[in-house]
Amino acid sequence: MQIPYTVEERPETGLTNGKFGIWLFLASEVMLFGSLFSALIVLRMGAGSWPHGWEILNIPIGTINTMVLIGSSVTMVMAWASLRLNNFGAFRKYLGSTVLLALVFLVFKAIEYNEKFQHGYFPSTHNFFATYFTMTGLHGLHVIGGIIVNSYLLFPGSAMWKTDPERFTNRIEYAGLYWHFVDLVWIFLFPILYLL
Amino acid sequence: MSAHDADIPKQVKAFKLVFAALALGTVLTVAVSTFHLPIVAAVVVALLIASAKGSLVAGWFMHLRAEKKAIYAVLALTVFFFAFLLLWPLLDIGGGMGKQNVMDGVKQPWDPHSGHGATTGHGGAGGESGSNQSGN
Amino acid sequence: MSTVEKPALAAEAHHEHHDEGFLRKYLFSTDHKTIGLQYGFTSLLFLLFGFCLMMLMRWNLAYPWQSLPILGKLLGETRFPGGTMAPEFYNELGAMHGTIMVFLGIVPLAVGAFGNYIVPLQIGAPDMAFPKINLASYWCYFVGGGVMLASFFVPGGAAKSGWTSYTPLADIEGVGQTWWLVGMVFLITSSLLGSINFIVTIVQLRAPGLSWMKLPFFVWAQLVTSFLLLLAFPPLEGAAVMQLMDRLADTSFFLPSGLVVSGKILDVAGGGTPLLWQHLFWFLAHPEVYVLILPAMGIVAEVIANNTRKPLWGYKSLVYSVVFLGFMSFIVWAHHMFMTGMGTTMSTFFQTTTMIISIPSVIILSCLFISLYGASIRFNTPMLFALAFLPMFGIGGLTGLPLGLGPTDIHLHDTYYVIGHFHYVVAPGTIFALFAGIYYWFPKITGRRMSEALGKIHFWGSLVFMNTIFMPMMVQGLAGMSRRLADGGLSYAHAQPVLGLNKMISMSAWALGLFQIFFIVNLFWSMRRKQRAAENPWAATTMEWAAPSPPIPHRNFDKTPTAYRGPYEYSVPGQAADFLPQHVPAKG
Numbered sequence: 001m002q003i004p005y006t007v008e009e010r011p012e013t014g015l016t017n018g019k020f021g022i023w024l025f026l027a028s029e030v031m032l033f034g035s036l037f038s039a040l041i042v043l044r045m046g047a048g049s050w051p052h053g054w055e056i057l058n059i060p061i062g063t064i065n066t067m068v069l070i071g072s073s074v075t076m077v078m079a080w081a082s083l084r085l086n087n088f089g090a091f092r093k094y095l096g097s098t099v100l101l102a103l104v105f106l107v108f109k110a111i112e113y114n115e116k117f118q119h120g121y122f123p124s125t126h127n128f129f130a131t132y133f134t135m136t137g138l139h140g141l142h143v144i145g146g147i148i149v150n151s152y153l154l155f156p157g158s159a160m161w162k163t164d165p166e167r168f169t170n171r172i173e174y175a176g177l178y179w180h181f182v183d184l185v186w187i188f189l190f191p192i193l194y195l196l
Numbered sequence: 197m198s199a200h201d202a203d204i205p206k207q208v209k210a211f212k213l214v215f216a217a218l219a220l221g222t223v224l225t226v227a228v229s230t231f232h233l234p235i236v237a238a239v240v241v242a243l244l245i246a247s248a249k250g251s252l253v254a255g256w257f258m259h260l261r262a263e264k265k266a267i268y269a270v271l272a273l274t275v276f277f278f279a280f281l282l283l284w285p286l287l288d289i290g291g292g293m294g295k296q297n298v299m300d301g302v303k304q305p306w307d308p309h310s311g312h313g314a315t316t317g318h319g320g321a322g323g324e325s326g327s328n329q330s331g332n
Numbered sequence: 333m334s335t336v337e338k339p340a341l342a343a344e345a346h347h348e349h350h351d352e353g354f355l356r357k358y359l360f361s362t363d364h365k366t367i368g369l370q371y372g373f374t375s376l377l378f379l380l381f382g383f384c385l386m387m388l389m390r391w392n393l394a395y396p397w398q399s400l401p402i403l404g405k406l407l408g409e410t411r412f413p414g415g416t417m418a419p420e421f422y423n424e425l426g427a428m429h430g431t432i433m434v435f436l437g438i439v440p441l442a443v444g445a446f447g448n449y450i451v452p453l454q455i456g457a458p459d460m461a462f463p464k465i466n467l468a469s470y471w472c473y474f475v476g477g478g479v480m481l482a483s484f485f486v487p488g489g490a491a492k493s494g495w496t497s498y499t500p501l502a503d504i505e506g507v508g509q510t511w512w513l514v515g516m517v518f519l520i521t522s523s524l525l526g527s528i529n530f531i532v533t534i535v536q537l538r539a540p541g542l543s544w545m546k547l548p549f550f551v552w553a554q555l556v557t558s559f560l561l562l563l564a565f566p567p568l569e570g571a572a573v574m575q576l577m578d579r580l581a582d583t584s585f586f587l588p589s590g591l592v593v594s595g596k597i598l599d600v601a602g603g604g605t606p607l608l609w610q611h612l613f614w615f616l617a618h619p620e621v622y623v624l625i626l627p628a629m630g631i632v633a634e635v636i637a638n639n640t641r642k643p644l645w646g647y648k649s650l651v652y653s654v655v656f657l658g659f660m661s662f663i664v665w666a667h668h669m670f671m672t673g674m675g676t677t678m679s680t681f682f683q684t685t686t687m688i689i690s691i692p693s694v695i696i697l698s699c700l701f702i703s704l705y706g707a708s709i710r711f712n713t714p715m716l717f718a719l720a721f722l723p724m725f726g727i728g729g730l731t732g733l734p735l736g737l738g739p740t741d742i743h744l745h746d747t748y749y750v751i752g753h754f755h756y757v758v759a760p761g762t763i764f765a766l767f768a769g770i771y772y773w774f775p776k777i778t779g780r781r782m783s784e785a786l787g788k789i790h791f792w793g794s795l796v797f798m799n800t801i802f803m804p805m806m807v808q809g810l811a812g813m814s815r816r817l818a819d820g821g822l823s824y825a826h827a828q829p830v831l832g833l834n835k836m837i838s839m840s841a842w843a844l845g846l847f848q849i850f851f852i853v854n855l856f857w858s859m860r861r862k863q864r865a866a867e868n869p870w871a872a873t874t875m876e877w878a879a880p881s882p883p884i885p886h887r888n889f890d891k892t893p894t895a896y897r898g899p900y901e902y903s904v905p906g907q908a909a910d911f912l913p914q915h916v917p918a919k920g
Contacts, residue, residue, distance in 0.1 A: 002458075003457075003458065003459060003461060003463070003537070004536075004537060005461075005536050005537070010536050013264060013265075013266045013535060013536065014264040014265075014266075015264050015266060015267070015536070017461040017462070017532050017536050017537075019267075020266065020267070020531075020532050020535065020536065021461065021462060021528050021529075021532045023267050023270060023271070024270060024527075024528045024531055024532065024562060025524075025528055027270055027271065027273075027274040027562060027563065028524050028527075028528075028562050028563065028565070028566050029566070030274050030275075030278050031274065031277065031278060031281065031563050031564075031566035031567055032566035032567070032569055032570050033570075034278045034281045034282060034566075034567065034570075035281060035566065035567035035568075035569075035570030035571060035612055035615075036570050036573075036574075037282055038281050038282050038284075038285075038567075038611075038612070039570070039571075039574060039585060039608055039612070041282060041285060042285055042605065042608050042611075043585070043603065043604060043605075043608070045285065046603070046605060047603050048589075048603065052232075054229055054230075054232075059226065059229075063222060063226050066222050067219065067222060070215065070218045070219070070222070070253075071215070073253060073257055074211060074212075074214075074215045074257075076257075077211055077257045078208070078211065081204050081207060081208055081211070084204050085204055085205075122581070122582075123577060123581045123582070123583045124581055124582035124583055124584075124600065124601060125306050125601060126306050126601050126603065127583070127584055127585070127601065127603045127604060130577060130581075130583035130584060130585055130601075130604075133577075133581075134573065134574060134577050134583070134585075138570075138573060176257070176258075177258055180253055180254070180257045180258045181258075183253055183257075184250050184253050184254065187246055187249045187250050187253065188243075188246045188250065190225075191225050191229070191242040191243075191245070191246050192242065192246075194229075195225060195226065195228075195229035195238075195242055196229075196235070196238055196239060196242055266535065273559075273563070274563060277563055277662050280662065280663060281567060281615065284611070284666075284678075287675075287677055287678040287681055288674060288675055288677070288678050306601060
C-alpha cells in the first residue's frame with residue numbers, strides 16, 4: 001500500500017511529507033549550529049585575549065569561498081527550476097555545477113587549513129582556533145554530505161526522472177533546501193569568524 | 197505539485213537579482229570590516245548584513261516567502277529556542293559564566309597579540325612541562 | 333471488515349511477505365511493526381543489562397569492599413582486584429547504568445517500540461511517513477548500542493564520568509569516554525531521524541475524520557515528545573563534538589586555564605569552561621526527562637480510559653497541558669545547576685520556570701486521577717500498573733519540588749534524595765507505564781493474551797520492592813549522603829546513621845530483579861500460546877483495535893478507516909454496548 005502525500009499535498013497542511021520532513025531536519029540543524037554559536041559567544045566573552053578574525057584568517061579566500069557557495073545555491077535552485085520547466089539537460093548542467101562549486105569550496109578550505117597548520121596554528125593552540133576549526137569543520141562535513149546527496153541525485157538517482165518525474169523534482173527541491181541551508185550557515189559563519 | 201509553472205521564468209529572474217544582491221552584500225560586509233569598528237558596532241553591522249543576506253536566501257531560494265503555516269510554526273518555535281540557546285548567558289548577571297579565570301600573569305601557551313606564531317602546534321609553550329594527562 | 337475479504341487480503345500480504353527473504357522480512361524490514369518489535373526486544377535486553385549493572389553496584393553499597401563470590405572472579409582482576417570491586421569499576425557501572433537505561437532502554441522502548449508500533453495504527457495509517465528512514469533509525473540505535481557495550485572492553489573500561497559526562501573529568505579520562513561520545517552521536521542521529529518521522533506521520537497521515545481533538549492522548553504525547561527530541565538533542569550533539577575535540581585534538585572548549593591534574597598544570601591552551609558543557613548537556617537532558625515521561629503518560633491514559641469504561645476526564649486540559657509542558661521543558665534546564673555559582677538573576681529565572689512547569693504536570697495527573705471517579709474499574713494487569721503509576725509519579729513529582737527551589741536544593745543537590753526523586757518518576761513511574769503498555773497491547777501484536785496470574789505476581793512484587801528501594805534513598809539523601817560514592821557513604825561521618833538502609837535497598841533491588849523473571853517467562857510463554865485472543869479483547873475504542881492481530885504487514889488495515897467520533901466513547905448513553913469504537917460509523 002502506498003504512503004499517502006508523498007507526491008500530492010495533504011489539503012489540510014498544503015505540504016508533501018518530504019517537504020515537511022526536510023524542514024524539520026533543518027530546524028534540528030539550526031539547533032546544532034546554534035549550540036556551537038552559543039559556545040563561541042561564551043568562550044569569547046570569557047577569554048583573556050581573543051584575536052580579531054581579520055588578524056589571523058585569510059579574508060580573500062574566505063570571501064571567494066562565500067561567493068562560491070552563494071553561486072552554488074543559485075545553480076542548485078536553477079537545477080530545480082529546470083526540472084519544473086522540463087529541461088533535464090539544463091538540470092544536469094546546473095546540478096553538476098553545484099557539485100563542482102562545492103568541491104571548489106572544499107579545496108579552498110583545505111588550502112586555508114593547511115596554511116594555518118604551516119603557521120603552527122592548530123585547534124589546540126587557542127580557543128579562537130578551536131572554534132574556527134570546529135565550526136568550519138562541521139560546516140565542511142555538511143558540505144560533503146550535500147556533495148554526496150547531490151551526486152547521488154545527479155547520477156543513479158536521476159533514473160527516477162523517467163519513472164516518476166514529479167517525485168524526482170520534489171527530491172531536488174528538498175536537496176536544494178538542505179543545500180541553501182548549508183549556504184545560509186556560511187553566510188553567518190564567514191563574518192562572525194573572519195570579520196569580527 | 198502546486199501549479200505555479202507559469203511563475204518559473206519570473207522566479208528565475210528573481211534568483212538572478214537575489215544573486216546580485218548577495219554578491220553586493222558580501223562585498224559590503226568585507227568592506228565594512230576594514231573600518232575596524234568598535235566591537236559592539238562591528239557585531240551589529242555584521243549581523244544585520246548577514247541577516248539581510250540570509251533572508252534573501254531563505255525567502256527566495258528556499259521559497260519561504262510562500263510557504264505553509266505549518267512550516268512557519270515549526271520555524272518560529274525553532275527560532276525562539278535558538279535565541280534562548282544563544283542569549284541565556286545574558287541572564288548570568290553577577291554570575292560566573294564567562295568570567296575570566298584568575299589567570300592574569302600566568303603564562304599562556306599562545307598570546308594572539310604577542311606577534312609570534314605558536315612555538316609548537318600543541319598547546320604547550322615554553323615552561324609548562326608536565327606529562328599531558330589528556331585522554332588518549 | 334468482511335470476513336470474506338480478510339483471507340484474500342491476508343493471503344496477498346502473506347504472498348508479498350513470502351517474496352521477501354529472511355533478511356528483508358525480519359532484519360531489514362521497512363514495516364513499522366517489525367521495526368517497533370526490533371526496538372522493543374533490543375531495548376528490553378538493554379533494560380535488563382542496565383538492571384544487572386545496578387545490581388552489581390548495590391553489592392558494593394551493601395557490603396563495601398567485600399569480596400564478591402563467583403562474579404568477582406569472572407569479571408577479572410582489573411574490575412575486581414583480589415575479588416573486591418575497584419572503585420573505578422563502580423564509577424563505570426554508575427555511568428553506564430544511567431546511560432544505558434535512559435538512552436538504550438527507556439527512550440527506545442517508549443518511543444521507538446511503542447511509538448513506532450502503535451502510532452500509525454492509532455491514526456489509521458498504513459505505515460510511518462518514511463519507512464526507510466525508520467529502518468535507518470533502528471540500525472543507528474543498534475550501532476550506537478553496540479559501541480556503548482563494546483566500550484566496556486577497551487583499555488580502562490567504559491565511561492566513568494557519570495551519564496552526565498561532566499568535564500573536566502570527562503575530557504581527561506580514558507578512551508572509554510571517547511567511545512561513549514561516538515555512541516551518543518549514533519543514538520542522537522537515531523532519535524533525530526525518528527522524531528522527524530513521527531512528526532510528519534502524525535501531522536500528515538491521520539485517517540479521514542481524525543481531527544486533532546479526536547486523537548488518542550497517546551498520539552499527542554508522542555507528537556510533543558518528538559518535538560523535544562528534534563530540537564533538544566542537537567545541542568548535545570554539538571557539545572559531544574566539542575568534547576571529542578577536547579579529547580582528540582587537545583582543544584580547550586571545556587578546560588579552564590591552569591587546571592591542575594595529579595599535581596601538574598594541564599598542558600593545554602585553556603580558556604574554556606566546564607560550565608559550558610553543563611549548560612549544553614542539560615539543555616538536552618532536561619527535555620530528555622520529559623521524553624522519558626510523556627509516552628508513559630500517554631500509555632497510562634489509554635489504559636485508564638479503557639479500564640474505567642468512561643471517557644478521560646479533561647481531554648482538552650490534557651492536550652493543552654502536554655503541549656505547554658513540552659514548551660516549558662526547554663527553559664528550565666539550569667535547575668540542575670543551582671550549585672554551580674550562578675548569579676541570582678539566572679537562579680530566579682530558572683526557579684520560576686521550574687515552578688511553572690509543575691502546573692501542567694499536576695493538571696495531567698489530576699485529570700487521570702479524576703478519570704477514576706465514578707468508573708467501573710477493571711483490575712486487570714495493565715490497569716494495575718497504570719493505577720500504580722499515578723501515586724508513584726505523584727511522589728516523584730512532589731519530591732522534585734525542593735530540588736527545583738534553590739534554597740532547599742543547596743542541601744539536597746548531589747545526594748541520594750535526587751536519586752530517589754528521579755527513580756520514582758522513571759522506575760515505578762515510566763517503567764510501570766511501559767509494562768502496562770506491554771500487557772495491554774500484547775494481544776494486538778501477537779493475537780494472544782499474557783497470563784493474568786503471572787502478571788499480577790509481577791506487579792505486586794515490583795510495586796513493593798520499587799518502594800523499598802527508593803523511599804529509603806530519600807531518607808539517606810535528607811541525611812546528606814552523597815550520590816556516586818562507591819562505598820555507599822561508609823567513609824562519611826554524617827552518613828553513618830543511614831548506612832544501615834543500604835543493605836535493605838540492595839536486597840530489595842535483587843528481589844525486584846527476581847520478580848522480573850515472572851514477566852520474562854510470561855512474555856515468552858504467552859507468545860507461543862495456542863489459544864488466540866479475540867481481535868479486541870479489551871473492548872477498546874481506539875483505531876489500532878480495528879486492525880487484525882497482528883495487523884497486515886505493510887498496510888495494517890483492509891481499507892483505510894475513517895474516524896467518526898472521539899477516541900474514548902465509553903458508556904455512551906443510549907448505546908447497547910459500553911463502548912463505541914472510533915472507526916465504526918454511527919447507526920441509522
